[in-house]
Amino acid sequence: MSGDNGDNVWILGAYMTKFGRHTDKDLIDLASESALGAMKDADVTIHDMEVLGCGSLFNAQAGVGQQLQKQIGQTGIPVYNVANACATGATALRTVLLTIKAGEADMGLAVGVEQMGKGGLLGAGGKGDRGRKVYEPSGRYGSVMQVEGVLGTGLMPGVFAQAGMEYAYEHGGVDFEQFAKVAEKNHAHSTLNPLAHYQKQFTLDEVMTAEMMSYPNTLLMCCPNTDGSAAVVLVSEEKLRTLSRDQQKRAVKISASALTTDPWTEHAQVQPDVNTLTRNAAKQAYETAGVSPQDLDLVELHDCFATAELIHYDNLMLCPPGDAGKFIDERGPWRDGQTPVNVSGGLISKGHPIGATGIANVFEVTTHLRGEAGDRQIEGAKVGLTHVIGLGSACAVHILEKAAV
Amino acid sequence: MGKQVPIVDYLVIDDGSPHLAAWESVDSGALYFDRRNADAKGGGTEFRRKKLATTGKVRSFTIVNRGVPGIPVPYVSALVDLDGGGTVKANLTNTPPDPEHVKLGMAVKMTTFPAGTDDDGTEAIAFAFEPAS
Structure with missing residues (x-):
């Protein structure tokens, strides 16, 4: 430390x-x-x-x-x-x-x-109806019409679905069920948090058969507005x-406070790379705090979608590289697992008021380190990590410690 | 046939068979589809146009069931690694939009289609990918 x-x-x-x-x-x-x-x-x-x-x-x-x-x-x-x-x-x-x-x-x-x-689905943007329709190239891509849904999707459930599927492509061992298990866990965790937007438990089957938003993210795998x-x-x-x-x-x-943006990566020209800047922030934070991922008693990470949480297990080094699917299969991020993740219910159940989210996760970890988290207390918690990432992109990681002044 | 325009300026429809073209940094080789001020990888300001392949592999996809108004669902959005370099996002067509038919790593080829017609009768041509075999 x-x-x-x-x-x-x-x-x-x-x-x-x-x-x-x-x-x-x-x-x-x-x-x-x-x-x-x-x-x-x-x-x-x-x-x-x-x-x-x-x-x-x-x-x-x-x-x-x-x-x-x-x-x-x-x-x-x-x-x-x-x-x-x-x-x-x-x-x-x-x-x-x-x-x-x-x-x-x-x-x-x-x-x-x-x-x-x-608020509906975030990320649509693009060109709306403006009276008479004339195709004139505009913007940095010279587009003549709204391209959302015509040249793929930039809606948030789809962007993060594609981020998750990209992980599956690169590492294998991850499928719809593993992603769904993340939401099953966070909804279960939320039942202990009276401050969460939703506090309802769902079975894995209910998560997987809920309305499909953007495969593999069903409605119960997306954070609410x-x-x-x-x-x-x-x-x-x-x-x-x-x-x-x-x-x-x-x-x-506050043992570490790291803020990063996305460095240039090849594939990020068409699909945001949410991994590299998270890994960079985590590495900086671990080094500054003198803490290793194995020291963490709890983590509140940015589960805007279930697919996002799964890949951040790997990005935050909570599991060996490529093992995020195995980590959830073995219940590593459950509150009684190896490294409890999102015991607040996470963004998926607690909710995601964007400006508040990065302080709410600090509140959650602080409350556990003080031993004041009531029914959801992680007993003996001494070190915790918070993580948020926004597209564009920006990532913040904080490491908090119970310590004597 | 009326006038046709590409939906985006990195789709080339008036120089041989339709293909995509990127801005390639002379210094770093980084590829971009948008109008550039400089190279975000290496910082250089010199670019040349690079013709990209029309074949590639699916590196990621999602099946959109709830999208924006006016766009029929479900449809497949995919990231495609083009043979010889460049990654692009587009819809995947001519395959049932379900995970039994759409597979990570599947070989695909580019196709074009009319995406709409404006009030002057000009047709916007868009691109998509379809299974290569």
Whole structure:
């Protein structure tokens, strides 16, 4: 494990709202709840905050951080409004972390929030009807019409289905059933998490016979559109040492924070490569933290689709190369398995409010490391990893540790 | 026959038999289908046009059952590694859209089809792949 050099950043407070459809609340209601909840959990107030990082992808230009301040405290501190695909929340967290590491602040608040509503399938884009139809080349591909469904699919269930099938092509030993087992596990895990959007268990057969969205992803293998927010209070180690014994005892150390984008790879010109940047982020994080994949007591990874979770077992090195199918067959990622993965229910059941997701998974791991996860507690958890990836692409990995300050 | 245009500019329909063409970085050999400012692999700014093969192998696929309005489902979307270099995404046609018939690694060849006609009578020609045998 990494040595304490006094430059560490710690999580002092964490909170997430119930994930679901919050038709009676707006974006700022959700953000306020999580921000106030995290500060209460940390036993601090808005007057202790010296920086605010706010992640909300679909409202990136709305100044959500400032809107939030106008509800919970206009103290004049700097705000960073962050948008970074599905890594938006994790990037907001990392922005606050870097501000503390830079010595500009001792304590800060990171908030992620999204209101997805019934958003439908994401990723369609393209050209719609605009009155008179005339084929004129436009855009970087000189396309004359919408190509979604004509030249393959860029819809999210299909993109991640193709990512999973690409893994099957390269490694073999993976089929529809292995992918479906991922969703069977996460739905089962969600039954222990009262904050999850859905808490319903399904048999493997029910997962496999649900409506097919984009083979091999059935409806029960896709994350839902969800509203929600999560927040954390971060503190410098120096500042933490001046706080109460109770605050120090519940603080969780951020042993590594890695953020990567996708390096050039040959096949990624037509199909996003979600693997290389995840492997790069994981490698950086393990090295920085001095932690190996075998040390992890739990992992919250980006299971936007069941096919995605399976390939990230390999990318995060939770299994030997090419063995992701075997890993799920042997129940390695179940809560009583070798390395519990997504004991929160994951994005598949807990939900995926994009801006909140990268902080919600930090909340989950933090709660286990504190021993406060109730029925879903992974007993004796000391080290955990969080992972998010957004297409475009951006990937964040954090390693958290229960440690004495 | 009215005027025909390719659905995207990397489909070439007016220079011999239909084929795909990529921008190849002179420095790194990286292939791109889009208009380039520079080479994202090596950083160079010189490119040449490269004609790609019309045959290849399926490296991945999905069968889309819920798609965008106006596009009949189910259909197969596939990533195809072209013989001699280049990977492209397209629909897989002339095969039943089910996992019993569509296989990873299967050999395919390119085909073209009319994807629509605009108000001036111009036909957009698209490409797809079909089993090679």
